[in-house]
Amino acid sequence: MRFRNSAEGYGIIAQAFHWIVAALVFVQIGMGLYAADLPVSLARLQWLSRHKSLGLGILALVLLRFAWRSLNPPPALPDSMPRWERRAAVATHRLFYVLLILAPLAGWFHASAAGLSVNWFGLMQVPDLVSKDRELAELFKLTHRVLVGLLALLLVGHIGAALHHAFLRRDGVMHRMLPWRPRRNV
């Protein structure tokens, strides 16, 4: 197993970043959706606190991941893919980084403006980004939701494309992000 990316696939570091962030993003979206509908209660306070802490954790991981990617460019997509598809894939991946940074940031701005500062998993006080302001809080909340909505749409496209490559085209594109070799390769 390689640590760095190669022409054939992603290295173990990039894969670990990908799958850990992916799992956390699903947990995060689930917690956010669940907590958002709860009435003011201890459960809401607990789930939203965890959501905020995890969101900051994801933000930190994504920034590290981005730094690793900058030092270690991803493998090129195969020439068998039409040009527009390769462009769409690159654009999707870039937009993922943008959204994975902006969505937690908007959440952090929302928490700050709402006066509900974050204490990271009860271990560390996180500074506020803006001072308390009800109108700003509403604006950041909407921004956070729109960004997460876009992220969810992008996820659908990304997963759909990955499964398409894995099961219909069987061109090895998805396997570049898996630690094992494909059983069948075209």
Added chain:
Amino acid sequence: MTRRLIPLLFLFVPVPASADDCRAVDGARGSVSFEVRQAGSPFRGMFRGFGGEICFTQDRVTRIDVWLHPATVDTGLPEVDAALKETEFFAVKEFPRLAFASTSVEAREGRQLAHGALHIKGKGHNLDVPFRLQQEEGRWVVSGSLTLDRLRYGIGTGEWSDTRWLGAEVKVVFRAALR
């Protein structure tokens, strides 16, 4: 007989009125704010409706009688304000006002200390409140801060008594001009 009674009459003559100057707390000029920890972070709010009366001689306070309407709580989050008015917190329908009345006030260096009782939600507990009375721009201003244990007064019962998520200590800061 009548002559003998005359000295007794003096017992009913009030102490010179100039001794005590009683003034109303100006609810429009001041603030009562609080801070409590939620999930480990400070969370702040204030009460908009409060008032009362404070009596003093020169700058020595002799009596404090103040109240506050918990229904005027303002945390900037309407859904939280609504929850704070419910039975688990201030139960404002049943207990529309909380009050502090002094039993004595002693002077400390530069400040004063009121001994009295704070009544919230039908529960009364003795409380010492350090404060200052100062003249600012021609107005008497009373200010101070104190820390309360919300659980003693039944503020945040049931699931909210979990102090890991909602701290027991509530810091209160007040400042008000007198009319």
